[in-house]
Amino acid sequence: MSRSVTQRERRTYFNNPLVEESLRHLPAALNHPRSTDFRDYLVQHLHHNSHSTRLKAAEYISIRFAKDGAINLALAAAIKKFGDSPIGREIFYFEFLQAIPMLQEIAIRWLAELPPAGVPRSSLISFLDTRLGGRSSDKVASSAVQAFKLLGRVRVPKPAFYIPVRPVPPPEAFLYILARHYPEPTMVRLETFAGENIIRAMLWPSACIPGLLKAAESAGHVSKISQLDQYHQFTLSGTGEERMRLLLGDALPAPKRPPEPLVTILRESDSHATEFVPANVAEESLPMAAQSADQLNLFKGSVDQSTRPGKAKRRKIHAS
Numbered sequence: 001m002s003r004s005v006t007q008r009e010r011r012t013y014f015n016n017p018l019v020e021e022s023l024r025h026l027p028a029a030l031n032h033p034r035s036t037d038f039r040d041y042l043v044q045h046l047h048h049n050s051h052s053t054r055l056k057a058a059e060y061i062s063i064r065f066a067k068d069g070a071i072n073l074a075l076a077a078a079i080k081k082f083g084d085s086p087i088g089r090e091i092f093y094f095e096f097l098q099a100i101p102m103l104q105e106i107a108i109r110w111l112a113e114l115p116p117a118g119v120p121r122s123s124l125i126s127f128l129d130t131r132l133g134g135r136s137s138d139k140v141a142s143s144a145v146q147a148f149k150l151l152g153r154v155r156v157p158k159p160a161f162y163i164p165v166r167p168v169p170p171p172e173a174f175l176y177i178l179a180r181h182y183p184e185p186t187m188v189r190l191e192t193f194a195g196e197n198i199i200r201a202m203l204w205p206s207a208c209i210p211g212l213l214k215a216a217e218s219a220g221h222v223s224k225i226s227q228l229d230q231y232h233q234f235t236l237s238g239t240g241e242e243r244m245r246l247l248l249g250d251a252l253p254a255p256k257r258p259p260e261p262l263v264t265i266l267r268e269s270d271s272h273a274t275e276f277v278p279a280n281v282a283e284e285s286l287p288m289a290a291q292s293a294d295q296l297n298l299f300k301g302s303v304d305q306s307t308r309p310g311k312a313k314r315r316k317i318h319a320s
Contacts, residue, residue, distance in 0.1 A: 013132075014102040014140050017147040021046060022061050023092060027080035030253060033073060035066035064099040073253055074244055078176055081251040086152075090173035093151040094180070097201050105131070106144050107201035111153060111164055118155075118163035121145075153203055168208045171215040175247050177202075178221060183240035190232040220246060 025042060032038040042058035043051070065072045075095045082088040097104040110127045121141065128137035145162065148154035155163040169177075181198065182188065190213075193199060194206055213234050216222040223237040237243065245252055 013136060014100055014143050016057065016060050017143055017150065018057055018061055019092070019096075019147060019150045021057060022065070022096075023079060023084045023088065025061070026065065026076045026092075029065070029071040029076040030073060030080060033071050033253075035062045035069050035071055038062045038066075038071050065095065074176075074180065074248070077248050077252040081248055082172065087170045087172045089151055090167075090169045091176050093153070094173070094177050094198070094202065096147065096151070097198060102140065103144055103147060104198065104201050107148075107153070107203070108197050111148065112200050112203055114162070114164040116164070118157075118161055121160035121162065124162070164203060166203045166205050169202070169204055169212070171212060171219070172247065174212045175216055175219060175221050175243065178216060178236065179240040179243040179247065181240075182236050185236050185238055187233055187235045190234065193234075 021042075025045060028041055028045070029038045032041045039058045039062035042061055043054050046054045046057055048054045048057060062071070065075060072095060075091065078091045079088050082091065097107060106124075106127070110124060114123075124141045124145070125137050128140055132140065145154060145156070148162075149156060152167055153165050155165055157163060181196070190209065194209060210232075213222055213225055216234075217225055221237055221243045222234050224235040226233050226235075241255075
């Protein structure tokens with residue numbers, strides 16, 4: 001049995017980015033929404049020859065993009081819709097930072113602070129040594145640089161020298177990130193938004209944000225943009241779920257409705273004939289004579305809440 005990844009390790013260690021593998025297989029999570037099911041799928045479909053290597057990689061990916069055992073289906077749907085494109089990679093970078101606190105810390109405190117001319121590798125090692133006490137700094141640095149390169153945040157013009165890249169995000173990726181970062185309709189000041197840790201970690205040029213907000217307004221994700229003197233703010237339209245569905249459409253699975261409670265009908269014509277049906281259907285199937293207010297309430301209460309799940313107390317209903 002493999003050892004699970006602890007929260008402390010998530011915050012103080014990072015290894016095996018598996019960016020390409022994640023982008024390739026995340027859409028399959030729509031058919032395997034539980035992390036254990038997705039892990040089993042990955043074990044069967046990852047390209048590594050060794051079963052143990054596939055299992056280890058599958059555990060990394062399935063744990064990273066799950067919460068309480070449920071895979072991030074918004075991410076899976078976005079990668080399905082946009083594929084391995086600049087939009088898909090920008091969205092993936094955002095979720096990758098959310099999933100790996102150590103990488104987000106490096107992006108905020110080190111990468112976002114680099115001068116445009118770049119720095120040598122020793123700068124990153126020094127940064128990590130102060131946080132990791134020298135433990136695994138070189139391995140974490142290699143994994144972080146690999147991830148940043150694959151996701152368009154670092155250039156390496158010569159060995160062990162890194163130049164930061166500050167891309168303007170595609171509007172669709174910006175809309176996704178707004179929906180994920182602000183799940184409720186709210187008003188946000190522009191300087192507050194730009195100062196959020198996760199937004200700083202994205203390395204977007206601050207000058208591009210107003211234009212992206214205009215695009216979000218045109219797309220129906222922002223209802224109002226206000227600029228008065230020193231105040232620049234925007235108001236989001238609807239919930240994050242509504243905005244996400246507007247962006248992803250049919251690629252995002254419909255929310256599951258809870259099943260109708262089952263009630264038991266004992267038919268007059270046959271004292272032994274019992275039928276379990278949803279409550280709304282059962283109500284419609286009552287004889288007209290039995291649909292007085294009192295008898296309808298009696299019918300609706302025919303499920304005994306004290307019984308075990310799936311069990312219902314049978315109650316005979318007499319037509320008046």
